[in-house]
Amino acid sequence: MLQLVGVGVQAAVVIRLVTIAATLVLARWVRTCRYVALGGSILASAVTVSAAIQVLVAGRSLDGVLFRHATSGIVLSYSVTPLSAWFLMVFGLIAVPVAVYSVGYFAHSIAPSRMAAVGSGFNVMLGSVELVFVAGDVITFLLAWELMTLATAALVATEHEERASRRAGYLYLVMSHVGTGCLVAGFLTLAAASGSLSLSALLAGHLVSGVTRDGVFVLFFVGFGVKAGVIPFHVWLPEAHPAAPSSISALMSAVLITAGIYGLFRVCAFGLGIPAVSWGLTFMGLGTLSAILGVLYALTQSDLKRLLAYSTIENAGIIVLGLGAAMLALAYGRTELATLAAAASLAHVLNHAVFKGLLFLGAGSVVMGTGTRQLEQYGGLLRRMPWTGLFFLVGAMAIAGLPLLNGFVSEWLTFQALLLGFSSTPGFIRLNYPLSAAMLALTSALAAACFVKVFGISFLALPRSTAAADAHEAPPVMLAPQALLAALCIGLGLFPGVMLRALSGVLASLPGLQPADRLGWGSAGMMSPVGSFDHVVPAIFGVALMGAVVAAGVLAARTGLAIRRVPTWGCGGELSARTEYTATAFSKPLMMIFRAVYRPTRQVEALAEVSPYFPHEVRYRSEIEPTFERYVYGPLLRGVLRVANGMKVLQAGSLHTYLAYVLALVVLLLLWLGGTA
């Protein structure tokens, strides 16, 4: 049965390659080109997912050779472990709906002349992410990793006439390559110690020790952290996500980020031996920081896609927090706790992919329907776009961690891990857990405030611009994927046991963990693995809640009187879009309260002719300080530029000098080699 998995992996790669070739050949027939590119993508992703599910069911990994070139000796191999199967499944659950959505979205939002490029880029990106998850050796992994980076950078810069898009693409490219450099260095160190290139040999966990091990850990953490969007490596994310076409943003948030998380899991947490206590604390600390800062920055954004990008940083933080708790537990030898925390983290990978994919697709429909990304230009969209609004609301409630939806499930697991961590860790380090728990509670409550704002300002009340008043609903081909993802949000929220059962084999396959059998409680519930600390069965509660809501409806409808519709009271003036509360105003109290984080600056200019009390024009400008860009990356960038400036002397442009360098190098090499001989 598992043999089919190998066939599936190879078939997926072949389908991708054929699709890319066909897309490029059919470039002149835009419609056909689009259908071929996306149809091929759907097929390839579906094949991958079915292979992944087989591995998940079997619970053991499958290795094989993907491509062998006898003459040069190049061998690309694959290895589908249960962990990679979990990430592949998450990948497929998003990649297929996004491809279906793109059938409608690309037709409207991508210029015909670019269809072939975008279509093939779409496939290259997805194919390389698949390859990252299934890579069995370092060469394949790095090849796929680099291909993924380049394809994404190209897609981010799809609208390269705009300076912002070019800049976002460039920033992404630079940061990713710093990350890739760290990965190469890390893998080379491990490879030098082992003499093998296969990932399973490199990540056996006993190759390096002491300071080298810590150094390798830092290299990998930076390398994967950049992709995962963990603060302080996040600065590319809020630039790249809004610049890319919406379906690409959905993929970046839901799929690309998970590639970084996969690396953190595979290498940092479970590939370098038993983690050190300090690693776990670093992960927990940076995870908490990412979560809280991500949501705080998200709150003040007025660009819808930028806001969602910051919220991705928040969720990456929650994932890393769970992983950090697992690492700390491993360091202390607490198997049960480590399993619980890893389950929380992996569950949040899936849940975040589902609701963030949904929200980005919804945002894409809204941007397509109105032509703007600014929240302040929306309003009243629920009337014009009822279905998009409904699905977006489900996503917003899920991301806010409200019960009966999937966001609650992974937050519940994370809280359990933190509480259990507190009661089973010795010494003062245990205070770290309640601190993280309090921060997580603050994060989820702020996320709720943030998404009340997003949904309320965009979809409710009166339209704030003609663009919003004339918005049009997305075609069914774009709504169906959103419906599917919304249904997944509800399904995973009501039956978390199903997800935990699928996770059990994954957890059992990771070194130092045990199967998560004790976490699931039938298919509907979850329970704490220790004693009877806590359990939750959302479906039972769903029945009670539904009953109470229906009772409320009946109670209020008892009069049987007809509903009277009246205009909203406008305080004596006329009610218009200008009297509505704005997104900026909504987040203002929190901005004032957390001004130590935001360090806001405000400029109000009143232009008056007669008297300063009667301005005919008021200009308002408000800005929050980009702390990391200014204080971390600014000095770093200036330092790099200064060094580069100094090195300019070496590259003088004179051929003679260059020849002299060559000569000097040859002499030095001869001396060195002669010396060793």
Added chain:
Amino acid sequence: MIPMIPDALRAFSFAMLQAAGLLALAPLLKTAIKKMKARLQNRQGPPLLQGYYDLAKLLRKEPVRSETASWVFVAGPRVYFGAAVAATTLVPVLVAAAPLEAAGGILLLVGTLALGRFALATAALDTGSAFGGMGASRDMTIAALAEPALLLGLFTSALAAGSLNVGGLVRSVLQHGVTFHPSDLLAFAGLFIIVIAETGRIPVDNPATHLELTMIHEAMVLEYAGPDLALVEWASAVKELLYLTLLVDLFMPAGIATSAAPVAIAVALAAWAVKVFLLAIAVTLTESTNAKLRLFRVPELVSISLGLAFLALAIRFL
């Protein structure tokens, strides 16, 4: 592991009975606090049944809704009401077991109340009135600040008792004997502040205000009328009773029935009523002796509560 059908039926009928009981008593609590407050100010105050009269009147009225509002505006109060009522099924009142204990514990309880708040705050943005937005923004702000303190306070009790399920927690406390630990005092003080904040009481919010600019909760529901308003008011009252009951369960569970014997239930009912009444007096005194804080002073109050919760945790476990 899933409870069998007869068990489920019993649990659900128990849940309905308890929810109905709390629904019936909640308006009384609200009026009682109003009355006590009035007496402290040398006023007569409303009759004790005024809460019921108000609800009956509102429920009989013609439903009036804004032209700009969508279905979200209609769904808001219903979900808010549903969430408050459903949340009562997770908390033991008279017997040392919550009706729907099988469904979940403290995290689900807090999540459910957050769900209700999310629904109402979203709905408040639906009419296009600036007051709704203002109220929603402030309500979500205060809730966001209160949530960590609330959860941390609850976690302290839960960790001490070894259960995050309110029913399990109460039983564990009863089993180990009701003892007093200095950390309880800190945790109680911290949670009491949060209860004040979450139920919209002075010094955080003023339930009796008529000045829109200082309103928080009242501004959020300003556009509601008739039966919709009745649902909101009733649910808020239930929420308040629920929070006070939760404090009773966590810090003074003595007297709660451990069996279904009629005598035990009667004793538990009396004990519960007395304890809730004492807490209501505490709420009244807090309301009467404090001035409403500026919105931007509320974070300080909430951070005191967070600090108390941390201290309680540290004293208890270090």
